[in-house]
Amino acid sequence: MITRVVHPFNLQRALEHVIANKGSAGVDGVSIRELRKVFSEKKLQLIEAIKQGNYQVQPILGIEIPKGNGKTRLLGVPTTTERVLQQALAQTIAPLFEPEFSNYSYGFRPHKNARQAVGQSRDYIHSGLNHIVDIDLKNFFDEVDHCLLLNLIYQKVKCKATMQLIRKWLRAPIKINGKLRKRRKGVPQGSPLSPLLSNILLHQLDKEMTRRGHKFVRYADDFSIYCKSHNQAKATRVVIEKFLKNKLKLTINEEKSGIRKPIHFTILGFGFVPTYEKGSKNQYQLIVSEKAWKKLKERLKTITRKTTPATFEERIAKIKEVQRGWLNYFQGTSILGKLRDLDGWLRNRLRYCIWHHWKKPERKRKNLIRLGVDQDHAYAWSRTRKGGWAIAQSPILGTTITLQRLKKRGYVSLTDYIYNLTHLFANRRVRDPYARWCERRTPSVTGGAVYSIMRSVFIFSSFSLICQAKLLNLQSSNFNF
Numbered sequence: 307m308i309t310r311v312v313h314p315f316n317l318q319r320a321l322e323h324v325i326a327n328k329g330s331a332g333v334d335g336v337s338i339r340e341l342r343k344v345f346s347e348k349k350l351q352l353i354e355a356i357k358q359g360n361y362q363v364q365p366i367l368g369i370e371i372p373k374g375n376g377k378t379r380l381l382g383v384p385t386t387t388e389r390v391l392q393q394a395l396a397q398t399i400a401p402l403f404e405p406e407f408s409n410y411s412y413g414f415r416p417h418k419n420a421r422q423a424v425g426q427s428r429d430y431i432h433s434g435l436n437h438i439v440d441i442d443l444k445n446f447f448d449e450v451d452h453c454l455l456l457n458l459i460y461q462k463v464k465c466k467a468t469m470q471l472i473r474k475w476l477r478a479p480i481k482i483n484g485k486l487r488k489r490r491k492g493v494p495q496g497s498p499l500s501p502l503l504s505n506i507l508l509h510q511l512d513k514e515m516t517r518r519g520h521k522f523v524r525y526a527d528d529f530s531i532y533c534k535s536h537n538q539a540k541a542t543r544v545v546i547e548k549f550l551k552n553k554l555k556l557t558i559n560e561e562k563s564g565i566r567k568p569i570h571f572t573i574l575g576f577g578f579v580p581t582y583e584k585g586s587k588n589q590y591q592l593i594v595s596e597k598a599w600k601k602l603k604e605r606l607k608t609i610t611r612k613t614t615p616a617t618f619e620e621r622i623a624k625i626k627e628v629q630r631g632w633l634n635y636f637q638g639t640s641i642l643g644k645l646r647d648l649d650g651w652l653r654n655r656l657r658y659c660i661w662h663h664w665k666k667p668e669r670k671r672k673n674l675i676r677l678g679v680d681q682d683h684a685y686a687w688s689r690t691r692k693g694g695w696a697i698a699q700s701p702i703l704g705t706t707i708t709l710q711r712l713k714k715r716g717y718v719s720l721t722d723y724i725y726n727l728t729h730l731f732a733n734r735r736v737r738d739p740y741a742r743w744c745e746r747r748t749p750s751v752t753g754g755a756v757y758s759i760m761r762s763v764f765i766f767s768s769f770s771l772i773c774q775a776k777l778l779n780l781q782s783s784n785f786n787f
Contacts, residue, residue, distance in 0.1 A: 307465035311398045312353045320393035332385030333367045341386045363474045368482035382494025393498040402462040408512035413526035414501030420574045423525045435532035437539040442562035446527040448492040451555045539565045592639045610655035612662040622716045645720045657707050658698035677706040
């Protein structure tokens, strides 16, 4: 198997994958830009060392990133060269485990994503399973038992050299603030191999829940179980907690775990609210969780901070990047009302940045005159004692730096983006060419009667054309000697 791991074609695939994912440099300082050149120089030496079992792993660079609750999460960043090797190994052994993984496991798997997990959760809730066992694993990636994980891998991977390589990567020391620390448990977050290893371990949990007949959804270490009654949910939680503790040596975070109703339950940034429509009992629609809204606002706030050295065009480009990812992920949820409020706040933030960029009063006066303000008002407004944020919300900038002028500079509002996205998605779903023809011909008419009449005309005309064609074919065949 080790020969397949270090095969040139497999290594090249892994190299392209790592470069596409970008990321920061490890302890050796080799960046993604330099990786292609450095790896081509070292490739033969690395292959030989791995085959002979003499390969020495490099320490992992420990980076702490802030979490939403004010705490920090420790990421382990391998060197770019080792990320290539780990990706090559993952590409080789993943096909051995993937066919046995559960259909209700959606994290880090081909043709599986978070939206599918949310959709499956919603289907369970609509079927009447309204008592949800929401379980959060405490520091999962830091608490994985190496011996247990290696035994599970060995059931499929019998190659001694491959197992030694995996063990070396698991035991690689981590460098935090210039000091090396030994690791005897856990898998580093940031490693290309970690998602696969986490799925291999938690597949044992999936098998246990399937054996007991539970309805569940799992995305990496986040999973939830859906029950009909509160008593069933309590019994299920006790059993699963015992299994995690005794079999997988994992503990549950009691603060974040519990038995919840759909309105108090969030999954992967999505929440649920009742539809309140006639004949739609136990039906829920998707909304965006408050945590996701807060995270979006914080990212936009960082981009539009006046002290951040960036041009207006650079800010707009970053905003577009954020809104593209966020709105594509949360499309289909009820968010228009909050998006309008967020749009107004974001436009004022951009106006504040522009006002701060003008700096001196004389420059402000000249720019206000260019925007159509008379000289007296321009002079008075440029020398106002109001703060920048108050001015951004006042008519001073609201009537000069208008929405139309912002759009000319490249700004696209969140509501416009989601409208265009929804419209595009709806057009893709319309398979009937006659419906599209109706939309082009009668954009102002939305009634079903007009559509039905035009459809009938279209079908009748198509039928008549087919009949005429068949008649011509028949006539031509009569004269065919």
